[in-house]
Amino acid sequence: MKLGTMLDTTVLRHPDKEALAYEHQRFTYTELRHRALKAAQVLTDNGIRPGDVVGIMTFNVPGFVFAAFGAWYLGATVVPINHKFQAPEVKYTVEHSGAKLGIVSTELAETARAGGPDITWLETEPSAPGSFDTQLDAAEEAVPGDFTDEQVAQILYTSGTTSSPKGCVHTHRSISQVATLINLNMGYRADDRYLICMPIWHSAPLNISLVPTLQTGGTVVLQRAYHPVDSMKIIAEEGITTFFGPTVAYVAPIMTAKKLGIDFSDYDFSSIRRWNYGGSPIDRSTAGMLIDTYGTNQFYNLFGMSEMGPTGCLLGPEDQLRKAGSVGRTAMIGNAMRVVRADGAEAGPGDTGEIWFAGDTRMREYLGNPQATEAAFDGEWYKTGDLARLDEDGYLYIVDRSKDVIIVGGENVFSLEVEEAVIAHDRVADVAVVAKPDPQWGEQVVAVIATTDGEAFDVEELRDFLSDKLARYKLPREVIITEELPRNPSGKLLKHQLRSQVAAG
Incomplete structure (x- = not known):
């Protein structure tokens, strides 16, 4: 359609x-x-x-x-x-x-x-x-x-396997299928009122909030930009039933209320039916804190990517604590999912494999990039590059991202893009950019740098240098100085070693 x-x-x-x-x-x-x-x-x-x-x-x-x-x-x-x-x-x-x-x-x-x-x-x-x-x-x-509905409707830019973002080409048909699939899985109704306070240009607010709500006859309430106090107030003022944001959008109001002396329990969330989140899973302690503070377990983790519209799989309220940290067990109704081991076999309980999706919401191609398109597809399947471990019940837990995407407050940051900007500094001899787990933002950007002079490198100096080159959420929050970055014999960075070191502090 x-x-x-x-x-x-x-x-x-x-x-x-x-x-x-x-x-x-x-x-x-x-x-x-x-x-x-x-x-x-x-x-x-x-x-x-x-x-x-x-x-x-x-x-x-x-x-x-x-x-x-x-x-x-x-x-x-x-x-x-x-x-x-x-x-x-x-x-x-x-x-x-x-x-x-x-x-x-x-x-x-x-x-x-x-x-x-x-x-x-x-x-x-x-x-x-x-x-x-x-x-x-x-x-x-x-x-x-x-x-016809095969006309291209959207080009959604996302980080990929090279330093340049790739454009996911979606038709009218694929986006209308996204809306139908989301409405089917989430049960949106004509009396729903959906607050869009996350950036509307992002594929999630655009295609899993705006378009499905307008398809079903609900009301879209726009807030110019998210604010940890004002967004909470709008919920009662507008009778909001559905909210979407990354983990930080839920944690920030709690932290801000404490800082400003606001009694969080004074917020009126009685109209809310669904607290939707995405970007990265929520660990058990954070999930428990959010359920206690917001007074409900009606949280939904929507896991997907722009290449799929974004659709994929979801973790419902009943599993927020029982399977905390998981992205779900099966594909959303309307999609198909596989988890494929490195040897090509289907992954089973205890195995780790790459998540593949198929369905009518899949993009047509990467704009002007046939090589990347061919690499991403296997017949009808889109190979996400996300590696997941299956537990004994078949629930998926993301263990790595083969594309080195860092997710900061729901925003994708591609490490190569940041690295190429950092290496332009005359004091940087070598650099690797990796994610550091963050309970509020999901992940933060960390730059591991070998300097030309062996001297310290202040993070504010780096952020000032990058301020007119990259969006703020892509800027490193921490700089770690090292004499030499770990590389294999072919010169490829051993980022798994750096991630472990950064996570360990």
């Missing part, structure tokens, strides 16, 4: 129901469709045609939703751009995706234009002449484009 058609069907079922809420703004499903079709006309007026690529780099604001559905009605492709990116990262995304137009929050416009100077960036939120919002108000509804 085309994503515009999906929205059309919800309009038919719930024309006057609240679809989107942002601060004091409210939009019914009829109004959402109207503004999406007007957005399609704005894109057309700015030279976008079916098959063209539109980058969207905003906070969680209605303009993102209008622009995305406008592009999908038109038959254009949406590339969500991380609002934390610095200019070099924007440049790579714009150039690699072939974006011809950008929609950007005003506060991010300077960085966006520095990274993509050769395309037009329309600002959303201001009423200035020529802005996206001004053009949207003046536009007529466009006629939806003539294309």
Whole structure:
């Protein structure tokens, strides 16, 4: 199904129901469709045609939703751009995706234009002449484009096996299947109200929060950006039933309440049906603390990746303590999963193997990278690169990531990308970037460095050097100095040794 058609069907079922809420703004499903079709006309007026690529780099604001559905009605492709990116990262995304137009929050416009100077960036939120919002108000509804659901809808950028991020190509059909699968597995209903306070450009808030909620006729409540106090207050104010965030989004409100002298029990969570989390599993002590503090066991760990939409498997409330740290036992309904040992055999209890997924939510390919596409697929199966151990009951526990992805508060950080930025410093002779377990953020970035002069290297000096090259969440929180990094005879870094050393302190 085309994503515009999906929205059309919800309009038919719930024309006057609240679809989107942002601060004091409210939009019914009829109004959402109207503004999406007007957005399609704005894109057309700015030279976008079916098959063209539109980058969207905003906070969680209605303009993102209008622009995305406008592009999908038109038959254009949406590339969500991380609002934390610095200019070099924007440049790579714009150039690699072939974006011809950008929609950007005003506060991010300077960085966006520095990274993509050769395309037009329309600002959303201001009423200035020529802005996206001004053009949207003046536009007529466009006629939806003539294309099939095999048209590309999204290019989701993710870290891969090289230092450059890869673009996961998803069609209207695969994303609509993601929505259907999530609704089936999570039981979302038309009376649900989903708070999106995590960045909407991320594949999880976009495709497991926004799109499924609009498919089923629920209400999406946008918060411009997450805040450990304000996000908790919005839950009661808006009657939120579903919340999604990484582990830190649950721990931070508790820590902040203690710091500010707030009684956490004063927060009203009576409307909540589901506390969803992702990015990394939660250990038993943290799980117990969250269940006690939030007063419910209704936590769901959604494990997936952008290549699958993101879908995969989940760990439900009944297993949060019993199987703490696991990502689940079976694939979500609608997907298939295998765990494959290094010898190609199916993994059994006690074995470790690579997780493979198959299903209609799988990406078509990595954009412009046939070699990486071929390496990632085995027939219908996507090979995740995540290694998991199976316990005696068949539950999966991630033991390593063959792609060296570090997950910081739900954000993927590819170590090679950070290493290439660090090695440019004139005092760095060699570097390895690894993850250090962190009870609040899941993992933190640690740089193990051999310096050219053998002297100490302050972490703040490194962070200052990297501040205009990498997003803040990618910056190392700790620097460890070593005389020589461990490598095998072929020169490959022995990162498992470094991870063990870093974890041991």
